[in-house]
Amino acid sequence: MAGSDITRSVADALQYISYYHPPDYIRSLSHAYTREQSPPAKNAIGQILLSSRMAAFGRRPICQDTGLVVVFAKVGMDARIKSTASFADLVNEGVRQAYLDPDNPLRASIVADPLARRVNTRDNTPAVVHVDLVQGNQIEITIAAKGGGSENKARFTTLNPTASVSDWVVNTVSTLGSGWCPPGLI
Structure with a gap:
């Protein structure tokens, strides 16, 4: 697998999760809306559902806080990545591309030195990258943007x-x- 495939997959996944709620979440919220008896609570749920729909159709972030990127990767011990960059560097380049995408820029909120100067990296890197080595030759990446x-x-x-x-x-x-x-x- 080319390293650029990992980078592109990370960038695409981050854009996707920025404007789509998971289907099970929408189903659960829709079910809660139909059961809710309190008018203010029903209105709040309706607003969330409407906002979610607008984000999905407009391909714009669901929330202004587009999160700290957390990556959970299962990398097969027989997997081969054609790249001179480390796995974390490939992931971080995907984060950079997603957050700087001119069609849907995402708000970067990560600081380079959280205990001292607190300077924003402007591209939301570095991500938190967890890697588990597993049997086989496959690579599975799960991405979350933790607000x-x-x-x-x-x-x-x-x-x-x-x-x-x-x-x-x-x-x-x-x-x-x-x-x-x-x-x-x-």
């Missing part, structure tokens, strides 16, 4: 063995308030 809005409401804890996970979740979620992108799914 920062959900991080604003993320919480972590260490529970005692006898503590209830569900109680902790219910108690924690009730303290979060607003500020995340709708819909908040748990």
